Amino acid sequence: MAHVDAGKTSLTEALLLAGGAVRQLGSVDAGTTRTDTLDLERRRGITIRTAVASFAVGDVTINLIDTPGHPDFIAEVDRSLAVLDGAILVLSAVEGVQAQTIVLYRALRRLGIPIVFFINKIDRSGADPDRVISAITRRLTPTAIALESVRDAGSAAATVIPYDLTDDAAAEALTVQLADQDEAVLQAWIDQGATISETGLWKTLGGLARGGLVQPLIMGSAITGAGVDRLIRTVTALLPPPWADRDRPLRAQVFKIERSGAGDRVCFVRIREGTVSVRDQIFAAGTEAGKITAIEVCEPAGFVPRDHAVAGQVVRLHGVRARLGDHLGSEPGSTTAGEGLHFLLRRWRRQLPPATHGSRSHSTRRSPRSPTTTR
Numbered sequence: 001m002a003h004v005d006a007g008k009t010s011l012t013e014a015l016l017l018a019g020g021a022v023r024q025l026g027s028v029d030a031g032t033t034r035t036d037t038l039d040l041e042r043r044r045g046i047t048i049r050t051a052v053a054s055f056a057v058g059d060v061t062i063n064l065i066d067t068p069g070h071p072d073f074i075a076e077v078d079r080s081l082a083v084l085d086g087a088i089l090v091l092s093a094v095e096g097v098q099a100q101t102i103v104l105y106r107a108l109r110r111l112g113i114p115i116v117f118f119i120n121k122i123d124r125s126g127a128d129p130d131r132v133i134s135a136i137t138r139r140l141t142p143t144a145i146a147l148e149s150v151r152d153a154g155s156a157a158a159t160v161i162p163y164d165l166t167d168d169a170a171a172e173a174l175t176v177q178l179a180d181q182d183e184a185v186l187q188a189w190i191d192q193g194a195t196i197s198e199t200g201l202w203k204t205l206g207g208l209a210r211g212g213l214v215q216p217l218i219m220g221s222a223i224t225g226a227g228v229d230r231l232i233r234t235v236t237a238l239l240p241p242p243w244a245d246r247d248r249p250l251r252a253q254v255f256k257i258e259r260s261g262a263g264d265r266v267c268f269v270r271i272r273e274g275t276v277s278v279r280d281q282i283f284a285a286g287t288e289a290g291k292i293t294a295i296e297v298c299e300p301a302g303f304v305p306r307d308h309a310v311a312g313q314v315v316r317l318h319g320v321r322a323r324l325g326d327h328l329g330s331e332p333g334s335t336t337a338g339e340g341l342h343f344l345l346r347r348w349r350r351q352l353p354p355a356t357h358g359s360r361s362h363s364t365r366r367s368p369r370s371p372t373t374t375r
């Protein structure tokens with residue numbers, strides 16, 4: 001998630017490349033990304049609909065939802081909030097904290113969704129990661145924990161240097177930050193002057209991040225790939241794996257609906273528990289919602305037809321008459337209608353000062369496929 005133009009779709013591509021799901025880095029400017037698939041998205045280089053893509057890290061599969069940044073499409077973002085285990089909140093190292101960043105941050109915190117900050121575009125001219133970190137501390141939260149510094153910011157050679165915890169000053173600075181939130185770290189530091197070690201860092205950070213008490217902050221560039229491996233490591237190490245028992249009764253939720261080429265309704269569903277198979281009878285919002293005619297599972301290769309799907313997966317279900325936000329199950333009693341997260345963000349946006357979101361209107365963003373940008 002992020003404000004418009006922060007680089008969410010480009011970062012999605014970089015993650016898919018680093019995770020081995022694609023062989024070539026797709027480009028927003030060339031209209032070749034995996035997630036911006038609408039004609040208008042490709043021509044304008046802007047995301048309008050949420051899209052899901054998947055990659056694997058060892059035996060962990062990460063389902064990534066790329067959301068639009070422009071406030072006009074905020075309802076799309078809203079709907080995906082219900083199915084997230086964690087969020088990467090992206091900022092640009094040039095533009096920094098925008099009004100939209102504040103809205104998203106508040107929504108995520110309110111819903112208890114763990115956050116990792118990613119300061120993108122460290123390679124772009126004018127990039128100033130330290131200034132952005134200060135703005136995050138001042139305007140969003142004092143509990144963002146930077147884990148690295150940037151060398152050569154503002155040039156194509158920009159790289160990320162992880163803090164060296166064998167260095168006393170670095171270890172102490174991080175210890176002090178974590179001690180604010182963690183009693184055990186504080187006690188050890190007061191009693192023995194103990195500072196955090198590399199292993200201790202990931203363990204402590206993981207617990208605090210999952211509890212929403214701190215937000216790990218890392219940096220990089222979706223275009224040069226700097227810092228992207230660190231982002232993958234951070235997400236897999238620190239964000240919670242979903243509770244996903246495939247032997248329990250079905251519990252799933254619709255977060256997006258599309259029409260197929262043939263005009264059929266296709267529900268994008270996150271399965272939290274249980275298993276679904278083709279021809280299963282589904283209930284949604286307390287009533288019978290049809291039999292599944294086809295299942296496509298989000299996998300690194302894309303959405304792949306399967307005869308069944310299990311807890312933890314994101315799927316496209318065909319033949320189900322459900323509405324956005326509906327909870328699905330195999331019994332009527334287990335299901336409820338969407339909880340109306342709708343427009344939550346829109347309401348919050350109205351509380352913010354006007355005209356600070358995004359640098360440009362989406363309608364004037366870019367001539368078709370022109371690489372002429374000021375980015």
Ligand SMILES: Nc1nc2c(ncn2[C@@H]2O[C@H](COP(=O)(O)OP(=O)(O)OP(=O)(O)O)[C@@H](O)[C@H]2O)c(=O)[nH]1
Binds near residue numbers: 002121
């Ligand atoms: N130099 C540089 N440019 C970037 C980087 N990431 C993205 N861009 C450029 O920034 C522009 C916007 O990138 P997108 O990936 O479309 O940003 P987005 O956040 O998905 O935009 P919306 O979905 O429309 O909100 C494109 O021209 C990208 O090429 C980066 O790390 N460095």
Ligand SMILES: [Mg+2]
Binds near residue numbers: 047069
């Ligand atoms: Mg995008």
